[in-house]
Amino acid sequence: MTSSASRRRPEWAGRNYSLLTSAAFITNLGSQGALIAAAFAVLENGGDGGDVGLVAAARTLPLVVFLLIGGAVADRLPRHRVMVAANTLNCVSQGLFAVLVLTGEPRLWQMMLLTALGGTGQAFFSPAAEGMLLSTVSGEQAGRAFAVFRMAMQGAALGGAALGGAMVATVGPGWVLAADAVAFAVAGSLRSFLDVSHIPVRGAGGGLLADLREGWQEVSGRPWLWGIVVQFSIANAVVAAADAVYGPLVARDHLGGAGPWGLALGFFGAGTVGGALLMTRWKPRRLLLSGVLCVFPLALPSAALAIPTPVGVLCAVMFLTGVTLEVFGVSWMTALHQEIPEDKLSRVSAYDWFGSVAMVPLATALAGPAESAFGRSEALWGCSALVALVTAAVLLVPDVRNLRRVSKPVVRAAPAPAPASASADAERPVGGLG
Template identity: 60%
Template sequence: MAEHDGGLRPRFPPWAGRNFRLLVGASFVTSTGNSGATIAAAFAVIESGGSATDVGLVAAARTLAMVVLLLVGGAVADRLPRQRVMAVANVVNACSQALFAALVLTGHATLWQMAALTAVGGGAVAFFTPASEGMVLSTVEPAHASQAFSVYRLATNAAGIGGAALGGALVAAFGAGWVLAVDAVGFAVAAAMRARIDVAHTARAAQSGGMLRELREGWHVVASRMWLWGIVLQFSVVNGMVNAVEAVYGPLVSRERLGGAGPWGLALAAGGVGTACGALLMMRWRPRRMLVAGSLGVLPLALPAVALALGLPAWALAAVMFTGGVAIEVFAVNWMLALHQEIPGDLMSRVSAYDWMGSVALTPLAVALAGPSASLFGRTAALWGSAALIVLLTVLILFVPEVRRMERRPHLPDAVPEPAPAPAMDGTVKGPAR
């Protein structure tokens, strides 16, 4: 990511300017905290006496709030300065995580409180995510898009390596509350960094019509591209299965067979190492058929469920998570490039909102039903079923002609200017991952 001039001060590549470095730095901070907080939230429920169903309900609350608010978040992100939307969302996350931590540390956390605070965090993500999709190309030249996407994801995923391992260790040593508190501080720091991003120089196209009209325009773009809505439908189920495994089954299996939060945190960290290696791979590998290469990268997402079903030891689970991390990064970078190649820039946040809403639409249901499914069919059968669905849908998507035929262009087209910021009521402009 950076070179050194022989001294202590790093020399960044010419294309990685101040705005890009602030964007990457903020993502590094929040990803570090969130990796640990994900583990902490699950174990906070377990330590309070919660069941597998309770763990699933708390995890589902976050995603449900995100699904409900994503379309609004996408429209807002295409109307207001995206970096401000992201900063405000980070402030909301900081407040919700701080209160969550306080309740856990004082021993007063109840199931409904944990679910409600998790939902608040999910609502903030609904505004953050569509805004973030359009920010990378706002901070670099289009010619450096592939490098920028890879570096951005490399930094984010590298943070997840240490965050997951450290989070699991801290939960085991000090309890979930302190990890949630650290995450709250991280969100506050990231908000300050994102507020300093200056993209006022970026030309912006004027918006016409109201929010409903803009949402219809975004829907038309999605519905007219079979490759886009087909993969979104695929991930609606895939994300549900992956989240059920990682949010519910993984922590429970780890507690019963592997020794608790520490080994599960290390397994998640191994997945982070894999994504970092995948990002390094994608900085150099530019497959001509982007979506074919990306879709093949989805298949290894079934492996963690298989490993848990087979009762593999912690080291083997970590190896499986590493492999899945490498593969999903191949998908993620190619998917980002496909979107930026095929979707007009002024519609990116709205299309991203439909993408995310569809991709996580079934996740609350899948996570909420993970516990009951394990009780009804047995945990091993539920894990095998999750793996089978991931493989089946991924194979089917490769039969879509547009997926097989889309080719990478030599260079991404010039970025379409971002939309003009909408004036607030007081005359000022006021302005939250696959």
């Protein structure tokens, strides 16, 4: 007998969708605070901007190394098992990081090692989670499903950033890291109950290299896809340097510490919630043109930090950026869902994520030396200019300007069969742009 809760849910919001949304909310709530906690753990133990950058780079480097392998694995193994294993690794690494911070004076190499383990887990989690979502949400309501999921996820970012900043200021970064470890444990437990029976079993292929080659052919044959991946490989790198390295330093020197910086990140989270809410109603016909135009405001936070503006102005800028960036995020997911064959979704997602994070370790590691060579404000202005430049450049690609939303489901190569029930839903991983 159908429960009253099931009757109230829309068709695309079944059991899997509910589990995945709950798990993503929990992990994003913990992870947003942990990002702040990791930076201030370094600073409170005698580190400087260069050390913060090294720890941030240590997380991203294994993400770059293992992403493509993670995508190939996720297109072969049950995706929910890959996600649970990755959550377990994240839980263990964050738990050990918390113990080190709470019980003594962690050394830089220890913090780098543990954040590297977390990045390894994310490398396998992200392609599996994105492939699962894109393969199971179907029909004309796909864009709304993505928007609602992202609204819940970004709502957690709103609370997590503000709460994390406040907790770092009051109880210290160690307890925030411990809470993040618990969040990964709970989320992994929820994901273990996912049903993937609706996804066709893939036959034996030609091996890992052949899988990676097929994924690359899918990406390289679509100018809109690789063009935006290149755009975000640069934009994400400079934004990561600004947020992970310069942001905490500006907050410490001019804004009053972790609390105001957490508040600003919370306003960004509020903006993403607003943007996702907007996208539950708005269906832009030219998916990528609308989305890419909304990336230009991503240049504004770095400019605000370069001045630096008062906390109120910075919060307003972060809110606007969150709104517009979420318009891009939903449009991008809808385009991938519409255009990419189901059996290649995780591999294409892996190349997407690889491009998005490939230059982040270099950018974060060089953030400290760049500050020493040019000055912090000048480095931040450079970040802002690069974001605007690469966003303008990708608009020169005709497919970016012309790709249109289809009003009916697209018949794609190797399509997934229609799900037998409303339980065939999945999720978009936390973090990442483009």
